[in-house]
Amino acid sequence: MITGKNYVGNRLTGSGTKTYRTFNPLLNIENENEFIEASTEEINEAVFLASDAYITYNQKSGKEKATFLNAIADGILALDDTLIKTYCSESGLPEGRAKGERGRTVGQLRAFATLVEEGSWVDATIDTAIPDREPTPKVDLRKMLVPLGPVVVFGASNFPLAFSTAGGDTAAALAAGCPVIVKSHPMHAGTSELVASAIIKAAKVTGMPNGVFSNLNSSGIEVGVQLVKHPMVKAVGFTGSIRGGRALFDLAAQREEPIPVFAEMGSINPVIMLPGALLNRTPELAKMYAGSITAGSGQFCTKPGLLLGIKGESLTNFINTLSEEIIKIEPSCMLHPNIIGTYEKNKKSAIDQSGLVVAAEYGSEVSVNHAKQTIVTVEGHTFLENIKLHHEVFGPFSMVVQCEDAAELQNIISNLEGQLTGTIISDDNEITKYPHVIATLQNRVGRIIFNGVPTGVEVCPSMQHGGPYPASTDSRFTAVGTQSIKRWVRPFSFQNWPNDLLPNELKNANPLGISRSVNENQTFDAI
Ligand code: NAP
Numbered sequence: 001m002i003t004g005k006n007y008v009g010n011r012l013t014g015s016g017t018k019t020y021r022t023f024n025p026l027l028n029i030e031n032e033n034e035f036i037e038a039s040t041e042e043i044n045e046a047v048f049l050a051s052d053a054y055i056t057y058n059q060k061s062g063k064e065k066a067t068f069l070n071a072i073a074d075g076i077l078a079l080d081d082t083l084i085k086t087y088c089s090e091s092g093l094p095e096g097r098a099k100g101e102r103g104r105t106v107g108q109l110r111a112f113a114t115l116v117e118e119g120s121w122v123d124a125t126i127d128t129a130i131p132d133r134e135p136t137p138k139v140d141l142r143k144m145l146v147p148l149g150p151v152v153v154f155g156a157s158n159f160p161l162a163f164s165t166a167g168g169d170t171a172a173a174l175a176a177g178c179p180v181i182v183k184s185h186p187m188h189a190g191t192s193e194l195v196a197s198a199i200i201k202a203a204k205v206t207g208m209p210n211g212v213f214s215n216l217n218s219s220g221i222e223v224g225v226q227l228v229k230h231p232m233v234k235a236v237g238f239t240g241s242i243r244g245g246r247a248l249f250d251l252a253a254q255r256e257e258p259i260p261v262f263a264e265m266g267s268i269n270p271v272i273m274l275p276g277a278l279l280n281r282t283p284e285l286a287k288m289y290a291g292s293i294t295a296g297s298g299q300f301c302t303k304p305g306l307l308l309g310i311k312g313e314s315l316t317n318f319i320n321t322l323s324e325e326i327i328k329i330e331p332s333c334m335l336h337p338n339i340i341g342t343y344e345k346n347k348k349s350a351i352d353q354s355g356l357v358v359a360a361e362y363g364s365e366v367s368v369n370h371a372k373q374t375i376v377t378v379e380g381h382t383f384l385e386n387i388k389l390h391h392e393v394f395g396p397f398s399m400v401v402q403c404e405d406a407a408e409l410q411n412i413i414s415n416l417e418g419q420l421t422g423t424i425i426s427d428d429n430e431i432t433k434y435p436h437v438i439a440t441l442q443n444r445v446g447r448i449i450f451n452g453v454p455t456g457v458e459v460c461p462s463m464q465h466g467g468p469y470p471a472s473t474d475s476r477f478t479a480v481g482t483q484s485i486k487r488w489v490r491p492f493s494f495q496n497w498p499n500d501l502l503p504n505e506l507k508n509a510n511p512l513g514i515s516r517s518v519n520e521n522q523t524f525d526a527i
Contacts, residue, residue: 020219025092025369038216049211050150050179066117075198092333112175124516142506145489147177149234156239160188165195169237176488238263266392267420268305276427278314290325292453298396323360343395355382418468421454
């Protein structure tokens with residue numbers, strides 16, 4: 001049942017005075033439940049509890065944390081139709097997408113459970129003492145990764161489950177041993193409360209400390225700002241716009257004790273369309289890209305927002321075919337009137353820039369909150385000179401840039417801001433004629449794709465979801481896949497520490513049977 005209250009640790013509370021409702025964009029009406037924004041007292045209590053919980057939670061074994069994470073996954077599945085219906089009513093997204101995203105969320109939780117139960121992820125590194133070394137004895141040093149402390153998580157509007165309350169950031173932080181305080185996204189407060197109830201239930205059943213998780217409602221930025229400024233918060237996970245991520249990053253840097261903000265933000269995901277591929281495969285490519293640009297109403301951080309080609313008949317033909325294909329697609333509902341409002345505003349502001357030509361825009365009337373997909377085109381030099389054209393338009397919009405030649409193409413790539421992905425569309429060995437293009441693109445992105453589309457982010461250890469700024473605030477880490485756990489830990493060394501007092505990961509006997517580096521050899525053996 002949705003109460004509209006906050007979870008401050010295990011307690012449901014709503015002492016604040018500010019209330020709000022979520023919105024059903026398909027029906028164009030407010031949803032029934034009223035939510036109470038967290039008060040300053042509730043925010044402080046959630047952080048104090050998290051800080052307290054950290055002392056015991058960070059001592060939990062990998063097995064205990066795995067049991068907790070699996071119980072959360074089970075609890076989310078047990079919410080069944082209630083969760084799916086709430087998700088759909090708060091997002092306008094179809095049931096199939098809701099179920100798919102639930103599967104991904106549950107899969108992520110279970111993947112982290114497996115990782116921490118196995119245990120080798122802590123990078124245990126041991127160098128044993130050499131007491132008789134000359135001229136000075138060598139000390140015994142043992143290092144491993146330890147959790148940072150309470151983490152605040154902000155989810156994005158476009159993934160009410162997978163990048164939200166029990167999404168990748170939360171699963172990774174809990175797996176690392178960090179308590180989590182979620183600032184619930186105002187557009188899906190009901191979905192968030194339901195998922196939070198599953199987390200709290202799992203925490204109680206598996207014996208986790210009160211405060212290991214809190215879920216705070218907010219209708220504006222105040223709750224998030226207070227959380228990021230709170231001295232007991234030790235790190236922040238954010239998924240959303242560049243503006244939001246940057247604001248929080250700056251706030252965290254201005255604190256007396258600056259803390260890391262791992263912000264995963266917007267991207268235009270350049271696609272390089274080489275001439276040979278366009279000449280031979282335009283019908284197939286146009287269809288594939290029309291689908292990728294409009295998937296989820298263009299509300300994906302990996303949507304291809306920028307298509308780069310070299311001027312000529314094959315590029316003109318591609319633009320025409322893409323235009324024909326994209327207007328065949330039935331427009332879909334966006335997440336919220338504010339999102340479609342911002343889409344229309346940003347689209348207009350792009351189209352109003354000098355030199356932009358609209359190649360296609362869905363022409364017929366659309367239902368309320370449904371977005372009209374649009375393709376625009378621009379000359380390479382105009383794109384280069386106008387930085388406004390480099391910004392994300394979140395929604396079913398893409399820009400085709402017509403470059404004079406390969407040199408201009410390369411110049412444009414090297415002038416792009418950091419991106420989550422880059423894609424090369426090439427025929428056979430065509431790409432080998434453009435070695436500098438690959439090198440330049442690789443320098444601007446976190447993931448490079450060959451002959452495909454950037455949408456669709458596989459969850460597995462080799463995924464890199466993040467890129468040079470502003471795609472993310474720290475390109476050394478991924479936000480997707482089990483390696484994202486590394487964001488919530490720090491390396492810690494024990495020097496000459498008694499064996500009995502060492503954590504199990506570093507004891508001589510290797511009681512957990514994990515893989516460790518011992519005197520520079522990777523081994524499962526005891527010492
Ligand atoms: P958003 O407007 O930035 O909101 C995200 C969250 O941040 C919300 O909870 C919002 O709170 C909060 N927020 C925003 N500005 C803030 C500020 N100045 N101070 C404190 N809190 C602030 O983004 P969105 O519309 O939800 O999501 C769409 C964006 O996310 C797109 O740009 C998309 O590309 C990006 N995205 C990126 C990834 C990725 O992995 N890189 C994945 C999905 C989406 P309020 O709503 O209460 O203001």
